[in-house]
Amino acid sequence: MIALIRTEFTKAATRTRTLIIALLLVGLPTLIVVAINARGDRPDRGDRGEGLFRLAKQSGLLVPAAVLSVTSGFLLIVIAGTLAADSVASDSSWGNLRYLLMRPVSRGRLLVAKAFVAGALIWAATILVTIAALIAGIILFGVHGATVPGVAGIAGGFHLSSGALLLRVVIATAYVAFGFTALLAIGTLFSTLTDTAASAIGATVGVYIVSEILDSISQLGVARYAFPTHYLSAWETMFTQNTYSQDMVAGIVVQLVYAVVFGIAAVTYFQRKDIRS
Amino acid sequence: MAEAVVEVEGLWKAFGDVSAVEDLSFSIERGQVYGLLGPNGAGKTTTLRVLMGLERPTRGSTRLFGSTVTPSCNELFRVGAMVEQAAFVPHLSGMRNLRLWWEATGARMKDADLDGALAIAGLGDAVHRKVKTYSQGMKQRLGFARLLLGRPELLVLDEPTNGLDPGEIREIRELIGRLTSAGATVLLSSHHLNEVEQVCSHALVMNHGRLITSGTVSELIGTTKSIYIEVDPADRVRAHTLLSTHPHVADVQTQGDGLVMEMRDGQRSDVAALLVNAGLRLETIMPTQGLEDAFLDLLAAGDAADAGGNTVGASTTNRSEVVS
Numbered sequence: 001m002i003a004l005i006r007t008e009f010t011k012a013a014t015r016t017r018t019l020i021i022a023l024l025l026v027g028l029p030t031l032i033v034v035a036i037n038a039r040g041d042r043p044d045r046g047d048r049g050e051g052l053f054r055l056a057k058q059s060g061l062l063v064p065a066a067v068l069s070v071t072s073g074f075l076l077i078v079i080a081g082t083l084a085a086d087s088v089a090s091d092s093s094w095g096n097l098r099y100l101l102m103r104p105v106s107r108g109r110l111l112v113a114k115a116f117v118a119g120a121l122i123w124a125a126t127i128l129v130t131i132a133a134l135i136a137g138i139i140l141f142g143v144h145g146a147t148v149p150g151v152a153g154i155a156g157g158f159h160l161s162s163g164a165l166l167l168r169v170v171i172a173t174a175y176v177a178f179g180f181t182a183l184l185a186i187g188t189l190f191s192t193l194t195d196t197a198a199s200a201i202g203a204t205v206g207v208y209i210v211s212e213i214l215d216s217i218s219q220l221g222v223a224r225y226a227f228p229t230h231y232l233s234a235w236e237t238m239f240t241q242n243t244y245s246q247d248m249v250a251g252i253v254v255q256l257v258y259a260v261v262f263g264i265a266a267v268t269y270f271q272r273k274d275i276r277s
Numbered sequence: 278m279a280e281a282v283v284e285v286e287g288l289w290k291a292f293g294d295v296s297a298v299e300d301l302s303f304s305i306e307r308g309q310v311y312g313l314l315g316p317n318g319a320g321k322t323t324t325l326r327v328l329m330g331l332e333r334p335t336r337g338s339t340r341l342f343g344s345t346v347t348p349s350c351n352e353l354f355r356v357g358a359m360v361e362q363a364a365f366v367p368h369l370s371g372m373r374n375l376r377l378w379w380e381a382t383g384a385r386m387k388d389a390d391l392d393g394a395l396a397i398a399g400l401g402d403a404v405h406r407k408v409k410t411y412s413q414g415m416k417q418r419l420g421f422a423r424l425l426l427g428r429p430e431l432l433v434l435d436e437p438t439n440g441l442d443p444g445e446i447r448e449i450r451e452l453i454g455r456l457t458s459a460g461a462t463v464l465l466s467s468h469h470l471n472e473v474e475q476v477c478s479h480a481l482v483m484n485h486g487r488l489i490t491s492g493t494v495s496e497l498i499g500t501t502k503s504i505y506i507e508v509d510p511a512d513r514v515r516a517h518t519l520l521s522t523h524p525h526v527a528d529v530q531t532q533g534d535g536l537v538m539e540m541r542d543g544q545r546s547d548v549a550a551l552l553v554n555a556g557l558r559l560e561t562i563m564p565t566q567g568l569e570d571a572f573l574d575l576l577a578a579g580d581a582a583d584a585g586g587n588t589v590g591a592s593t594t595n596r597s598e599v600v601s
Contacts (some may be wrong), residue, residue: 003383010377011366093363098424102329102358103382106349271348274332275290 004113014104029133058146061165063137064130080180081120084187085200087114092195126177158242168238175235182228182258189266194276287337297323312473312480313466320486321466357429363420367409389426398422414445418499507535507561
């Protein structure tokens with residue numbers, strides 16, 4: 001298994017596309033931090049992550065939270081979807097998959113290795129965003145604790161020390177990365193269904209976009225709790241309300257359920273599939 | 278009895294309502310160079326895919342070295358295969374591709390015949406370039422290097438010269454020739470008849486997924502009924518008379534320095550024996566056509582049998598009787 005993982009990691013990590021993603025994930029947080037610095041103290045318009053953006057100038061340790069808030073809603077989804085859905089489909093489109101499978105390489109183990117590598121790269125991408133944001137934030141805003149103002153009649157304000165902020169940044173990063181577990185499983189399944197990488201990526205990202213759209217329709221009620229995107233931003237309460245939301249636990253459970261269901265479906269289908277590419 | 282390296286028994290493979298292979302049976306013994314002949318869509322590649330565990334048979338079985346083929350079975354270690362065109366990870370070098378492919382199973386590179394494979398592929402320093410810069414011929418040669426890394430006992434080659442220019446085709450054929458000379462058992466799928474005629478000892482002809490006939494290449498060519506004969510010029514008239522009255526011979530014509538005869542049935546060896554036993558000095562006896570003509574005749578006869586309502590099995594039996 002280790003040999004397979006090493007092989008798959010080499011193939012995935014050495015692609016030009018992976019380098020471009022890495023550059024994007026370093027460059028974008030830097031741009032965001034520069035934008036936060038240039039923004040001044042204009043009034044909050046209530047945009048996604050706006051609260052975190054407003055707070056971010058207090059401390060460089062808050063910048064990763066603001067950056068994760070905006071990137072986890074689309075950019076990281078696209079990147080994670082690409083890494084997951086491309087895992088098998090890229091080998092199929094190159095015509096290389098049959099050569100891997102004309103050796104005594106278990107299909108189940110190969111798929112697990114590919115999913116593991118895709119998952120590792122998704123985690124690496126998320127961590128890279130955090131580190132880039134952290135470095136840029138610290139350079140521009142320094143390392144301080146932060147005070148979150150209260151909301152009149154709803155909640156009081158609170159102060160977070162540097163240590164608490166750093167711990168919560170680590171937890172947020174891990175939660176965001178783990179939040180793509182369902183995406184990883186869905187993408188891996190789609191990757192086995194088609195020989196075209198673009199189709200698999202499009203379908204995977206499409207599922208998440210549809211999930212986000214449906215999740216915004218409150219009339220769907222409790223059904224929304226089962227959507228893979230529903231709890232993606234549950235971690236933000238650590239910074240805005242000083243609480244570790246129960247939704248984070250629910251989010252982890254939902255991700256695990258998707259991972260098991262779609263993971264088993266992917267392995268089962270791949271083991272029975274006629275390899276024609 | 279020689280060991281059967283490949284055994285295919287009653288193989289059927291269907292995709293939905295479409296049958297790609299129907300009731301195909303054949304076996305290959307160690308050391309044979311076996312051609313799998315058929316037009317595009319005959320079911321050759323599907324047969325090879327099932328044999329390599331890439332596809333599951335709808336019915337029937339395939340065995341390698343006596344063991345039933347399943348996806349990822351251990352017998353695949355003993356096989357070097359190139360199914361359709363050679364394909365690689367394009368952004369990696371040829372050498373990196375070879376290493377990753379070999380090490381994916383946990384095998385150690387020192388156990389591979391890397392130097393021998395690279396020598397046969399003959400890519401030189403180009404093996405360190407990214408594969409996406411390779412010509413199709415270079416990819417095919419790298420494909421040969423890959424399949425030879427494990428010193429395979431059986432080579433499975435599917436249209437190995439497809440898409441190549443004449444120079445590259447010659448190189449690949451010479452390479453196959455060297456491998457077969459070294460004693461490798463080979464299953465070569467092709468619709469290039471001269472390729473099979475040059476390198477194969479045995480061949481199987483299939484069309485529409487079904488076996489048309491099989492046998493040694495010389496037997497297949499021998500199934501053609503038009504034969505060219507040269508005897509000593511002094512014996513030519515007598516030979517003409519002898520052949521004209523022979524019950525196996527339908528017609529005899531003079532052509533240049535020889536005679537062209539059309540046989541009703543029987544073998545070339547019957548004719549040769551007739552002439553030699555009559556004391557004639559036989560100088561040449563050969564079919565007027567090569568494998569290509571025989572192949573086309575066989576396909577046409579198979580189609581005619583199908584149109585006439587004959588079962589393929591009956592058709593196959595008849596042809597087997599002719600060639601065996």
